[in-house]
Amino acid sequence: MNLKLKIWRQKGPKDNGKMVDYPISDISPDMSFLEMIDVLNDQLVEKGDEPVAFDHDCREGICGSCSMYINGEPHGPGRGITTCQLHMRSFNDGDTIHIEPWRAAPFPIIKDLVTDRSAFDRIIQAGGYISVNSGSPVDANAIPINKQNSDEAFDAATCIGCGACVAACKNASAMLFTSAKVSHLSLLPQGEVEAQKRVLAMVNQMDEEGFGNCTNTGACEVECPKGISLEHIARMNRQFLGAAISHSPEKGGGGGE
Amino acid sequence: MAATGLFLCIFLLGHLAGNLQLFLTDEAGKLQFNAYALFMTTFPAVKILSYLTYFSIVFHAVDGFLLTIQNRKARPTKYAYSRPDKNTNFAARNMAVLGSLILVFIVLHMRSFWYEMHWGELGTDAAGNRDLHTLVMTSFKNWWYTLIYVISMGVLGFHLWHGFQSGFQSLGLSHPRYSPIIKKTGYAFAVLIPLLFAVIPVYIYFFG
Ligand code: HEM
Numbered sequence: 001m002n003l004k005l006k007i008w009r010q011k012g013p014k015d016n017g018k019m020v021d022y023p024i025s026d027i028s029p030d031m032s033f034l035e036m037i038d039v040l041n042d043q044l045v046e047k048g049d050e051p052v053a054f055d056h057d058c059r060e061g062i063c064g065s066c067s068m069y070i071n072g073e074p075h076g077p078g079r080g081i082t083t084c085q086l087h088m089r090s091f092n093d094g095d096t097i098h099i100e101p102w103r104a105a106p107f108p109i110i111k112d113l114v115t116d117r118s119a120f121d122r123i124i125q126a127g128g129y130i131s132v133n134s135g136s137p138v139d140a141n142a143i144p145i146n147k148q149n150s151d152e153a154f155d156a157a158t159c160i161g162c163g164a165c166v167a168a169c170k171n172a173s174a175m176l177f178t179s180a181k182v183s184h185l186s187l188l189p190q191g192e193v194e195a196q197k198r199v200l201a202m203v204n205q206m207d208e209e210g211f212g213n214c215t216n217t218g219a220c221e222v223e224c225p226k227g228i229s230l231e232h233i234a235r236m237n238r239q240f241l242g243a244a245i246s247h248s249p250e251k252g253g254g255g256g257e
Numbered sequence: 258m259a260a261t262g263l264f265l266c267i268f269l270l271g272h273l274a275g276n277l278q279l280f281l282t283d284e285a286g287k288l289q290f291n292a293y294a295l296f297m298t299t300f301p302a303v304k305i306l307s308y309l310t311y312f313s314i315v316f317h318a319v320d321g322f323l324l325t326i327q328n329r330k331a332r333p334t335k336y337a338y339s340r341p342d343k344n345t346n347f348a349a350r351n352m353a354v355l356g357s358l359i360l361v362f363i364v365l366h367m368r369s370f371w372y373e374m375h376w377g378e379l380g381t382d383a384a385g386n387r388d389l390h391t392l393v394m395t396s397f398k399n400w401w402y403t404l405i406y407v408i409s410m411g412v413l414g415f416h417l418w419h420g421f422q423s424g425f426q427s428l429g430l431s432h433p434r435y436s437p438i439i440k441k442t443g444y445a446f447a448v449l450i451p452l453l454f455a456v457i458p459v460y461i462y463f464f465g
Pocket residue numbers: 215216258259260261262263265266269314317318319321322325349352353355356357358359360363416417419420421423424425427
């Protein structure tokens with residue numbers, strides 16, 4: 001296959017950056033998208049040019065690092081896949097392919113296609129944990145959990161933190177990611193205890209990072225490689241409203257008089 | 258946003274019920290409609306609802322404006338190439354523009370009828386009530402005025418197409434059994450309510 005690539009090149013965080021054309025030839029349709037970029041980078045290095053910087057790690061759809069906005073969509077055409085799971089057979093010979101980094105104020109560009117997504121880590125740090133010591137593994141069915149909750153918590157837990165939801169959203173909102181984490185923990189008995197505190201803290205951190213507001217366009221759900229559902233956003237809204245009205249902060253100390 | 262938006266949806270139902278009386282374009286219809294208009298501008302309970310409605314429109318518009326600014330700030334650099342049509346519908350992408358057009362319409366509409374009813378030089382009908390009915394009839398004999406009205410109702414339809422179900426989602430009212438019903442109701446609401454509003458001036462234009 002012969003292709004015309006248009007790739008965002010940006011030397012560093014302060015650089016303005018621009019789209020640069022790279023024609024590429026003899027690409028096998030069986031290559032993954034990242035392998036195609038590897039081929040391009042080999043060619044660039046041979047010519048003495050700077051290779052295109054991009055994030056990748058697992059190359060099997062589980063780490064969420066391969067963030068690329070391809071032909072106007074996060075992770076390119078195709079549903080339920082990350083960039084590393086996208087194959088060149090999804091394109092036609094002679095196609096022009098636009099490749100850009102995620103664009104959102106809370107995800108500053110470090111270089112070329114690489115963005116700093118530590119804003120997501122800070123949202124998790126704000127409340128995406130349980131404070132009880134889980135001890136040694138207990139028998140799998142020692143705590144009864146109804147099937148629906150366990151299924152929904154598990155679905156939510158499949159979020160890989162890739163940020164495609166933010167990249168797809170016209171408001172650069174992180175509601176799908178945050179709500180997946182909130183649902184994942186609050187649907188299970190170990191996480192339910194801190195549900196109110198968690199939802200307030202995580203939503204607050206999300207706003208503080210500068211993500212936009214959700215207007216329910218649904219773009220995130222369509223583009224999410226793990227099929228995280230808008231249901232989780234509704235659940236988070238519900239929990240947030242409830243907690244905002246009824247949560248009373250814990251008193252300090254604890255124990256003793 | 259959601260609370261005011263959904264309240265305005267209820268307001269639309271009430272407003273429509275009143276307007277449907279305008280299909281009566283004869284003398285009896287005039288007396289009935291003018292008596293209704295008098296009731297709507299003076300009865301205390303209705304006045305409270307009116308103030309709630311004014312408040313909702315202002316709050317909804319201001320909040321929508323602020324949200325839109327924040328959301329633009331969250332993506333300072335646009336994508337060079339983007340295909341939002343692949344993952345969203347037209348209405349969902351253009352809520353702010355659609356809402357702004359509705360706001361322009363509301364101002365125009367209130368100037369034409371609300372202002373005239375309260376402070377304008379209206380004649381009186383046989384029962385001695387201010388004759389809003391005749392003003393409505395003559396206004397919609399004007400083709401461009403009727404056209405603006407019909408187009409605005411189309412805009413409202415798009416706003417509601419996304420807005421109705423969005424309001425429920427924002428309030429966290431989602432349920433595997435009820436959400437599909439809410440969505441379908443929303444789409445029906447978005448088509449039927451603006452359509453009924455729009456049919457009235459067209460009827461008056463041709464048959465009034
Ligand atoms: C009768 C008139 C109106 C009705 C019935 C209505 C209804 C609604 C509803 C139900 C929503 C969804 C709320 C949510 O998702 O939380 C909404 C959203 C919105 N409305 Fe309105 N609205 C009306 C007029 C206006 C006006 C006059 C403006 C602006 C100037 C406006 C601007 C917006 C914006 C910006 C959104 C927001 C976000 C979005 O979902 O994309 N609306 N409206």
